[in-house]
Amino acid sequence: xxxxxxxxxxxxxxxxxxxxxxxxxxGNVTGQQEDYYMEEYFRYKTHVYDTNIHSLQVHQAGAxxxxxxxxxxxxxxxxxxxxxxxxxxxxxxRYTFVHCNAQWQPSDLLVTDYLQGFEEDYIEDNSFSYNTxxxxxxxxxxxxxxxxxxxxxxxxxxxxxxxESPDKPVLSARFMILDNKTAIEANIxxxxxxxxxxxxxxxxxxxxxxxFYVANPTQNIKVVVQQNGREDNKLIGIKPSEVSGNSLKxxxxxxxxxxxxxxxxxxxxxxxxxxxxxxxxxxxxxDKNQVYLYPDNRRTFSSYVYNEDINGKRLIKTTEYExxxxxxxxxxxxxxxxxxxxxxxxxxYLLGELNYWELNSRSRMSYNYHKKAYEKKLYLKQGYYNxxxxxxxxxxxxxxIRLLENSFYETVNDYTIYxxxxxxxxxxxxLIGMKTFSSGE
Numbered sequence: 001x002x003x004x005x006x007x008x009x010x011x012x013x014x015x016x017x018x019x020x021x022x023x024x025x026x027g028n029v030t031g032q033q034e035d036y037y038m039e040e041y042f043r044y045k046t047h048v049y050d051t052n053i054h055s056l057q058v059h060q061a062g063a064x065x066x067x068x069x070x071x072x073x074x075x076x077x078x079x080x081x082x083x084x085x086x087x088x089x090x091x092x093x094r095y096t097f098v099h100c101n102a103q104w105q106p107s108d109l110l111v112t113d114y115l116q117g118f119e120e121d122y123i124e125d126n127s128f129s130y131n132t133x134x135x136x137x138x139x140x141x142x143x144x145x146x147x148x149x150x151x152x153x154x155x156x157x158x159x160x161x162x163x164e165s166p167d168k169p170v171l172s173a174r175f176m177i178l179d180n181k182t183a184i185e186a187n188i189x190x191x192x193x194x195x196x197x198x199x200x201x202x203x204x205x206x207x208x209x210x211x212f213y214v215a216n217p218t219q220n221i222k223v224v225v226q227q228n229g230r231e232d233n234k235l236i237g238i239k240p241s242e243v244s245g246n247s248l249k250x251x252x253x254x255x256x257x258x259x260x261x262x263x264x265x266x267x268x269x270x271x272x273x274x275x276x277x278x279x280x281x282x283x284x285x286x287d288k289n290q291v292y293l294y295p296d297n298r299r300t301f302s303s304y305v306y307n308e309d310i311n312g313k314r315l316i317k318t319t320e321y322e323x324x325x326x327x328x329x330x331x332x333x334x335x336x337x338x339x340x341x342x343x344x345x346x347x348x349y350l351l352g353e354l355n356y357w358e359l360n361s362r363s364r365m366s367y368n369y370h371k372k373a374y375e376k377k378l379y380l381k382q383g384y385y386n387x388x389x390x391x392x393x394x395x396x397x398x399x400x401i402r403l404l405e406n407s408f409y410e411t412v413n414d415y416t417i418y419x420x421x422x423x424x425x426x427x428x429x430x431l432i433g434m435k436t437f438s439s440g441e
Contacts, residue, residue: 043172044104044157045231046356050170052086054136054330055316055381056356058158058173061142065313067416068175069434070144072153077142079175081158082325084129084136084381092163093139093170096120097148099428100155102222102420103236104174107154107428114154114428117147123160127326133287134330153179153431154420181212182419182433188441190409192253199407201260201439203235203415207248212432215424217248222420222429227258227413228311229357232398260411260439261401263307264352264386267293269331270319272382282331289331295373296337296389304408309386311414312352316383328382335365337374337389337404342367346394348374348404352387359392359399412440 048056060066061080070078085091099107099114111119125140143158144150155176161169184207191200203225214221218239225235238256242249250256268276272289275282283290321327335350348365355363355378365374374389390399401407419433 042169044098044100044106044174045358046173047358048083048171048356049168053170054084054086054379056083056171056173057081057316058175064315065310067436068173069178070175072177072179075144075150075177076146077144079143081123081141081143081160081173082139083160083171084138086134086136088135088137090126090137093123093160094120094163095123095141095143095158095160097144097150098157098159099150099152100157102155102224102418102429104155104157109152109427114150114152116149116151117145119148121145121148122163129326130323131321131327132329133285133289136330138325140325150177152428153177154429155431176418176431176434178431178434180433181209181421183208183210184417184419184433184435186415186417186435186437188413188415188437188439191257193257196257198409199259199402200257201409201411201413202253203256203258203417204251205417206250207240207417207419207433209246209248209432211246214246214421217243220422220424221248222422223250224418224420225256226416226418229313229353230351230399231357232359233258258413258415259401259407260409260413261388261407262299262302262405262411263305264309264312264388265296266307266309266384266386267291267333268384269333269380269382270317270384272329272331273320289329290334291331292334293336296335298337298339298404299406300402300404302406304406304410306410306412309412310384311412312357312386312388314353314383314385316381318382320382324382330379330381333378333380335376335378335387336371337365338372339367339374340372342369342374343391343403346392346396349390349392349399350376350378350387351390351399351401352385354378354380354385354387359390359397412438414438 058068058081068079101107123139123141127138129136158173159169160171186205188203191197191202223238240248241251267278280292280294317324318328349359349363365376368375389404391403392399416436420429421432422429
């Protein structure tokens with residue numbers, strides 16, 4: 001059922017109060033919960049705040065591995081949001097959109113500047129799980145809708161909250177609206193610098209704005225380069241090395257480098273009736289499935305071996321039944337990484353879309369002194385998963401893959417180039433270009 005459009009000032013004030021309350025709540029939690037769920041402050045990223053919410057996905061409709069990017073001219077219901085709620089009763093979930101700048105902070109815009117129609121609406125599509133040991137309610141949303149339509153291109157955050165508790169979002173998810181005005185070409189190759197050649201990849205690219213007029217491109221064009229889905233090592237703020245007419249060239253030997261890393265590890269739990277090659281054993285109990293993966297080996301000194309992967313993504317799917325959304329079950333997946341001693345001055349993390357690419361307590365592994373190994377348990381829905389092991393030094397926000405996985409210039413990675421334009425006199429960053437390239441092409 002649709003709601004009347006609330007007053008803009010009230011909506012903005014409510015969002016502000018919500019954020020203040022969330023920040024205050026972070027200082028009043030007890031030690032009974034994991035740090036991941038204690039970090040209640042609001043964040044403009046894909047993130048789950050509620051311990052009952054699992055398997056959050058946002059992607060192009062009908063393409064579960066595609067990034068959540070909608071073309072401005074054909075955006076209606078082109079994206080899909082879904083998640084599972086472990087509660088046993090249906091909740092009245094609402095959602096809203098927040099326009100963000102290229103750095104994923106809220107734009108200096110009024111809601112009415114970027115949204116046509118309602119400012120919030122209900123998620124009405126829900127269904128109970130069937131024949132699963134873990135009961136849940138599956139929620140799904142096709143968006144944007146005609147009566148809640150983004151007017152501008154750029155970055156957006158979709159926030160979901162309970163009807164009776166607007167100050168407590170249960171999740172947030174990033175998506176983008178693209179108004180393509182550019183042609184992007186890229187050359188991804190072995191690093192040019194002799195000291196970087198064995199382990200690094202160089203991303204050189206050219207942006208052509210064609211007939212789209214760009215005032216002062218050096219200052220007003222913002223470029224973001226992202227490797228796979230990682231947030232911690234993305235390149236922001238690189239300036240063109242050369243500007244010629246409508247062409248902007250980005251060709252360097254130092255600032256446009258990424259560690260090649262290694263091909264992703266994987267496991268397949270699409271069918272819990274048999275063990276795939278990475279699964280050591282499956283224990284099925286009346287109330288829960290337990291999956292034990294084979295202990296992983298450190299690849300620090302290994303040679304490069306090509307392995308076809310999905311570059312850190314996950315594909316939630318069951319091959320046992322027809323309806324993955326409601327018939328795919330959950331399993332507690334056990335990860336083990338043997339190491340003689342724990343690392344100093346940092347921690348070991350699981351990295352991939354299986355934990356939304358976040359480096360926090362939900363992805364941090366614990367060291368078992370008795371077994372001399374790092375361990376982690378994640379409760380995951382059936383599917384095919386990629387992951388890597390990463391070292392994060394205390395106080396750092398950028399993970400080191402090479403310590404445990406090694407790094408090779410031959411590794412096949414996906415690089416996505418985002419082009420934003422801040423037209424003089426406006427208060428937001430337009431997304432005028434986006435393209436993904438593979439280093440294996």
